Amino acid sequence: MAFDARDKEISTDDYVRYVDTGTIGKVLDIKTEDEVGWVLIDKTNLWYKSKLVEVLDEKDIKVKFTPTGRELDIEDLKEKAANMENMQMDSNVAEGGG
Template structure:
């Protein structure tokens, strides 16, 4: 049995988020080595210490699959759009050398 950062039991097919980087994905496998629990996340195909991930509730999952089968992080797209909207154009930033 593996437990997440909040001491909730992790199962295969649970959606989790790596707390250090925010990487989200589905748990493909769980293993224990040297008394440390590890989970394999599908998005990166990397193993993460179980105590460094947190199980996501369905309402927290912000990844959507497009019709082409591509994953899209909705919150990331919103943040990028906000940054572009808040960018100001200024003609005095750079001058030509001529």
């Protein structure tokens, strides 16, 4: 049995947020070692101390934009932003032809 930063019990398939970085993921596994709870998060495939994550409500996982009603996954946005930062710019692209 593991408890989050707010002393709420964590179960497998719960969605949690790592409080230090904001990483959100689904709990795949839970273990206890030396009286410390750990949770395995699918997004990173890493183990986190259970006291450093918080269980999320479904409304915290998705954000709705009211004009279109479209749902947007926050983690997908972060991933796209990271990919944009990692793009390599090349000065040989789009040279003028004259």
